[in-house]
Amino acid sequence: MPTLTFKREIPVRHEVDVFVAGGGPAGVAAALAAARQGASVFIAEGQACFGGMGTTGLVPAFMCFTDRVNFLADGIGREIYERMKQRADTPQDDPGGSVSINAEALKRVYDDVIEESRGIDFTFHTQVIGVETEGGHVTAAICAAKSGIFAVKAKAFVDGTGDGDLATWAGASSEKGDAEGNMMPGTLCSLWANVDWSRVSGRQDRNLAVAFADNVFTVHDRHLPGMWQVGEGIGGGNVGHTFGVDGTDERSLTEALLWGRKSLSEYEVYYKRYLEGFEDASLVATGALLGLRETRRILGDYVLVLGDFNNRAVFEDEIGRYNYPVDIHASTPSSEDFAKFKEEFKRLRYKDGESYGIPYRVLTPQGLDNVLVAGRCVSSDRFMQGSIRVMPGCYITGQAAGVAASIAAGSGTDIHAIDVKQLQSKLKTMGAYLPHAQ
Numbered sequence: 001m002p003t004l005t006f007k008r009e010i011p012v013r014h015e016v017d018v019f020v021a022g023g024g025p026a027g028v029a030a031a032l033a034a035a036r037q038g039a040s041v042f043i044a045e046g047q048a049c050f051g052g053m054g055t056t057g058l059v060p061a062f063m064c065f066t067d068r069v070n071f072l073a074d075g076i077g078r079e080i081y082e083r084m085k086q087r088a089d090t091p092q093d094d095p096g097g098s099v100s101i102n103a104e105a106l107k108r109v110y111d112d113v114i115e116e117s118r119g120i121d122f123t124f125h126t127q128v129i130g131v132e133t134e135g136g137h138v139t140a141a142i143c144a145a146k147s148g149i150f151a152v153k154a155k156a157f158v159d160g161t162g163d164g165d166l167a168t169w170a171g172a173s174s175e176k177g178d179a180e181g182n183m184m185p186g187t188l189c190s191l192w193a194n195v196d197w198s199r200v201s202g203r204q205d206r207n208l209a210v211a212f213a214d215n216v217f218t219v220h221d222r223h224l225p226g227m228w229q230v231g232e233g234i235g236g237g238n239v240g241h242t243f244g245v246d247g248t249d250e251r252s253l254t255e256a257l258l259w260g261r262k263s264l265s266e267y268e269v270y271y272k273r274y275l276e277g278f279e280d281a282s283l284v285a286t287g288a289l290l291g292l293r294e295t296r297r298i299l300g301d302y303v304l305v306l307g308d309f310n311n312r313a314v315f316e317d318e319i320g321r322y323n324y325p326v327d328i329h330a331s332t333p334s335s336e337d338f339a340k341f342k343e344e345f346k347r348l349r350y351k352d353g354e355s356y357g358i359p360y361r362v363l364t365p366q367g368l369d370n371v372l373v374a375g376r377c378v379s380s381d382r383f384m385q386g387s388i389r390v391m392p393g394c395y396i397t398g399q400a401a402g403v404a405a406s407i408a409a410g411s412g413t414d415i416h417a418i419d420v421k422q423l424q425s426k427l428k429t430m431g432a433y434l435p436h437a438q
Contacts (some may be wrong), residue, residue: 024052027160033402060236188260
């Protein structure tokens with residue numbers, strides 16, 4: 001492939017204590033946590049709002065904030081939860097423990113919490129496109145926006161991109177997928193009108209076999225997570241899969257988005273013809289972002305593994321605890337892969353009050369001294385990514401990364417060497433659930 005050398009002098013527009021790449025749930029939590037510790041913060045958000053998959057991507061549910069006994073995503077996670085309960089116009093908690101999302105309400109909640117917080121500057125439509133490094137030390141993030149390319153210098157950096165972009169560009173190692181490189185499929189989430197929720201009951205996948213026999217679907221995808229009520233007569237669809245997508249490849253993303261929009265016309269037929277309460281349902285919007293469940297897992301000082309889930313692990317350097325089941329969507333639509341998914345999802349889950357610890361070391365990439373990761377890309381094996389990837393988990397790791405970044409920036413300490421007891425103390429003051437921290 002031909003190459004060229006691209007050189008420019010660009011302005012340094014901001015110099016802050018903490019730079020946050022991405023304003024999704026992990027990035028928002030990190031920025032708020034750092035600012036509340038007195039750090040100056042800049043957030044670069046590539047979309048038109050904060051929230052990532054829960055807003056721009058139209059993902060219809062947060063999943064569980066609690067273990068039904070303890071509020072695990074406490075602190076900033078609870079603040080978001082409570083504000084949503086006050087603002088949204090529909091009951092959110094379902095018997096399964098997930099919490100539905102009114103995307104417009106969530107956008108306004110994120111706007112409010114960020115704008116009310118002193119010390120945070122941000123711009124939307126701002127993509128992080130690279131970093132400047134000196135050895136394992138990042139000195140600046142390079143951003144591209146409508147006004148051009150610019151740099152942000154910072155003392156500490158938090159990667160909240162979900163894909164580990166900033167950490168990877170800085171030199172961190174990562175893994176993707178299973179041993180063969182297969183990754184979970186994506187989903188183009190959607191918004192539906194005219195759903196009669198009073199008549200909706202039962203599993204939404206119950207008539208898929210009939211629809212397959214009637215040739216409704218191009219792909220016989222047996223896994224249908226379904227539609228959540230997100231407003232009066234409104235449904236949020238976690239419907240269909242884009243198999244074979246690699247969220248770190250723009251061509252793969254392009255193909256997946258094209259297929260996702262095509263496939264939803266088939267699901268509209270299914271819902272209207274085969275399920276009660278959806279006869280008049282109408283597909284009104286698809287997400288501007290493809291819902292991605294899996295890309296890079298950055299290699300940190302510790303890798304959270306399935307054994308930690310099975311053992312309900314406790315760590316001396318815990319920064320939180322979580323409990324979502326291991327939820328690895330099948331990489332192919334085959335009946336064999338779907339059966340494996342169902343068995344794992346049924347087996348790898350907890351009873352009420354059970355959880356696993358999240359050590360600080362999963363936030364600290366090997367070889368980098370001032371970069372932390374938060375959200376879906378933290379250091380874990382594939383099983384644990386299948387659990388920790390959901391939004392309340394992102395609040396937990398983002399909050400801890402923000403506090404740790406503020407400590408590192410304020411003291412000039414290597415992120416691998418910060419006082420974990422000090423970190424835990426600050427997190428507990430913010431409300432974090434840390435029952436094993438002294």
